[in-house]
Amino acid sequence: MTELLQQAIAKIKNLPDNEQDTIAAIIMEELEDEMKWEQTFANSQDLLANLAAEAVDEYQGGET
Numbered sequence: 314m315t316e317l318l319q320q321a322i323a324k325i326k327n328l329p330d331n332e333q334d335t336i337a338a339i340i341m342e343e344l345e346d347e348m349k350w351e352q353t354f355a356n357s358q359d360l361l362a363n364l365a366a367e368a369v370d371e372y373q374g375g376e377t
Contacts, residue, residue, distance in 0.1 A: 325336055371377045 325333055328336070368377070
């Protein structure tokens with residue numbers, strides 16, 4: 314864990330429980346969103362590679 318994250322957590326520990334829960338929910342949501350974006354980009358790169366290969370095949374086959 315980084316020093317900055319340790320400092321942030323130390324400060325969060327001093328907050329009331331409801332504020333800790335709010336911050337935890339925000340962090341969890343951000344992490345989940347980041348994972349979704351990473352998965353979306355990974356899938357789109359595969360799709361783009363397949364479309365590009367298909368376009369090259371069509372071009373080489375005189376279809377376009």
